[in-house]
């Protein structure tokens with residue numbers, strides 16, 4: 001284990017990790033910044049910022065095209081990250097790793113391309129009640145186009161999926177199951193291995209939205225046996241505008257291209273165009289090369305800490321936050337799954353989440369407030385909005401303590417203060 005992350009007592013050394021993030025060294029509103037919005041986007045360590053700067057300063061050229069040294073270097077760096085990603089999620093081979101703009105584009109790619117291959121009128125796609133909009137709307141668009149239907153796995157009040165109902169939804173009409181790994185609202189870690197195995201008993205492929213899971217736990221796509229797995233670089237301490245679609249080779253080979261243009265072809269004439277091999281078939285046009293290189297640096301950084309250690313840290317801190325926040329009178333937490341991590345959403349008395357967020361901002365504390373791109377979940381819990389604290393590798397118990405003090409202040413300002421410890 002790298003000395004950066006674990007000291008000799010084998011303790012996750014958050015203070016030294018935090019030192020690696022220049023943005024976290026500043027004050028906001030005259031107070032030390034406490035960043036509790038990593039679920040929206042994570043901050044970037046120095047090594048990621050430096051990798052991007054280095055690329056633009058020394059290696060910038062287009063990939064897969066040039067015959068000169070710079071282009072060779074850029075291509076090599078870009079393709080090296082593909083191998084890094086393959087190893088990071090334990091995919092079988094590099095051709096199964098497609099670079100996209102993020103989770104959203106990865107899911108749209110599958111909806112468009114797998115949809116064209118496999119999904120017809122009256123077929124069914126199974127989603128869950130806790131999906132992010134990016135795993136709802138692309139399927140609704142496909143339904144509008146081909147006349148397929150969406151079936152929804154219901155929730156238990158505690159924020160877990162009803163697996164008995166899930167089993168009943170799998171029928172010969174089901175052509176795909178597409179579910180979230182870790183909920184961005186409830187923090188629930190869904191039992192996806194079990195859910196994938198059940199779908200496979202019916203020969204139904206499964207897509208996993210791993211946007212909130214990949215930054216928080218080791219992912220092994222071979223062990224999970226998922227057919228597709230999507231995630232975003234910017235939630236993984238890397239840059240925006242890069243993400244990954246993992247797909248089993250048998251599907252990606254059979255699926256038609258998503259977009260047409262440069263790099264995704266092997267031969268073009270006005271009569272007929274032949275498409276490139278995997279993974280290039282799905283990477284039309286000049287990709288975000290610098291972001292891919294930044295993603296490689298982020299993965300290297302996380303591996304130097306160790307994904308097992310990160311998972312342990314996230315779980316411990318989530319339990320601490322859950323316990324501390326639940327002691328605040330009038331605060332209601334949404335999501336009480338036994339297997340929960342990284343995210344705590346709540347409402348506070350009848351105070352609007354935006355007011356909570358604004359007052360906390362005055363204390364230098366950054367949280368998210370709103371519908372969290374999960375309006376069906378807001379409807380389920382009958383709230384217009386929630387406040388959400390989401391954790392990262394640089395957060396520690398003192399950040400949660402500051403959040404608790406900030407929330408007591410919110411209550412005081414709104415005249416709801418009833419309790420002092």
Ligand code: PLP
Nearest residue numbers: 102103104132134184211212232
């Ligand atoms: N899925 C989940 C669970 C998310 O939390 C998010 C972003 O918040 C997304 C998908 C969309 O990710 P992106 O905007 O990076 O494409």
